[in-house]
Amino acid sequence: MLLSVAYFPPVEYFAAIAKDFAIAAKPSEVHIEACENYQKQSYRNRCRFYAAGGIETLSVPVVHENGTCKLPIREIRIDYSTPWVVRTERAIISAYETSAYFDHYKDEIFSILDSGEEYLFDLDMAILRFFLHKTGVEADIRLTDSFLPSGSSIFGEDFRAAIHPKRKNGILADLGLEKPYFQVFAQKYGFIPNLSIMDLLFNEGPESITYLKKL
Numbered sequence: 707m708l709l710s711v712a713y714f715p716p717v718e719y720f721a722a723i724a725k726d727f728a729i730a731a732k733p734s735e736v737h738i739e740a741c742e743n744y745q746k747q748s749y750r751n752r753c754r755f756y757a758a759g760g761i762e763t764l765s766v767p768v769v770h771e772n773g774t775c776k777l778p779i780r781e782i783r784i785d786y787s788t789p790w791v792v793r794t795e796r797a798i799i800s801a802y803e804t805s806a807y808f809d810h811y812k813d814e815i816f817s818i819l820d821s822g823e824e825y826l827f828d829l830d831m832a833i834l835r836f837f838l839h840k841t842g843v844e845a846d847i848r849l850t851d852s853f854l855p856s857g858s859s860i861f862g863e864d865f866r867a868a869i870h871p872k873r874k875n876g877i878l879a880d881l882g883l884e885k886p887y888f889q890v891f892a893q894k895y896g897f898i899p900n901l902s903i904m905d906l907l908f909n910e911g912p913e914s915i916t917y918l919k920k921l
Contacts, residue, residue, distance in 0.1 A: 708854065708861045709869070710739045711779065711830035713766055714753035714902040715837070717918075718877040722865055724843045724918040725881055733844040737861040738834075740827070740849040744768075744782045748870055751782075751826055753902040757801045760895050764794050764902075768826055782826045791819050798904070805890050807911035811840060815904070837903045842915035882920050 707726070712719055726734035744750065752765035767785040771777065795816055802808045818836060823829040831847075838845055850861075858864055868875045878884050878900060886897035888909050906914050 707734070708737045708739060708850070708858065708864045708866060710742065710745075710748070710750060710866045711827055711834070712749035712753075712869070713751050713826075713830050714755075714764070714833055714904050715749060716754070716869065716900050717883075717903055717906055718875070718900050719749075719865075719869055720837065720841060720843055720903050720906075721881050721883050721918050722863070722869075722877055723838070723845050724841075724915070733846045735848070735862075736845045737848050737850055738831070739853070739866055740780055741851065741853040742779050742866070744777050744779050744826075747872065750779065750830065752871065753904075754871065754900075755798070755801055755902050756889055756891055756898055756905050757797065758891060758894075760891075761898060761901070762797070762801075764797060766790065766826060766829065780825060780827045783824055784826055784829065786822070794819060802890065802904070802908040805908040806888075808908050810911060811904075811907060814840075837907065840907055840914075841903065841918060842912070843918060883917070885917075887917055 707722060709719065709722070723734050723736055751768060752763055754761055754763055767788060767790055769783040769785045798815070814836060818829070818832050821832070823832065835847070854860060856864070856867055868877065884899060887906065889897060889905065890909070906917060910917055
């Protein structure tokens with residue numbers, strides 16, 4: 707399959723990866739688009755999570771240069787001129803400190819955020835590898851060495867355009883994963899599907915793989 711990088715990717719991102727893992731019982735072969743140009747207002751630098759007031763968004767500020775959207779994704783630098791890391795960690799604590807597995811994973815997640823990665827692509831890849839490992843989804847991650855046109859099937863299904871915060875898709879429905887799991891604030895606002903993978907991991911911990919593989 708072919709995916710773009712994402713910052714704390716949504717559940718559907720991992721469900722798509724886990725699909726092949728569940729069927730073949732071997733690591734999914736996943737190609738990450740490393741040669742595209744940066745796209746604003748996408749999951750590449752933002753995620754959705756469940757806060758006390760409902761759905762909120764976290765984002766990574768990037769250095770704005772002339773023609774930022776025409777720059778290759780691997781050349782997009784993170785802007786550390788504001789304390790976004792501190793604000794992000796505080797928001798995560800506020801949202802998930804009472805979840806069942808928060809203390810199990812927070813230090814490693816915060817270590818990634820505190821690492822000072824210069825480039826957005828490298829930060830996203832570190833986050834991806836962390837959540838693959840902790841959810842138990844096995845994947846053979848490879849980077850593309852040239853840009854492929856939309857809809858390319860050379861690497862199997864192309865999810866680059868489908869997984870987007872402003873576009874609906876049928877990924878979870880097709881996989882039979884439109885089902886609830888425990889969420890901290892569900893009694894206030896109900897179950898909210900397809901949030902960041904951290905929402906699933908903080909609440910379900912080692913059982914995340916059971917959810918993603920529909921076991």
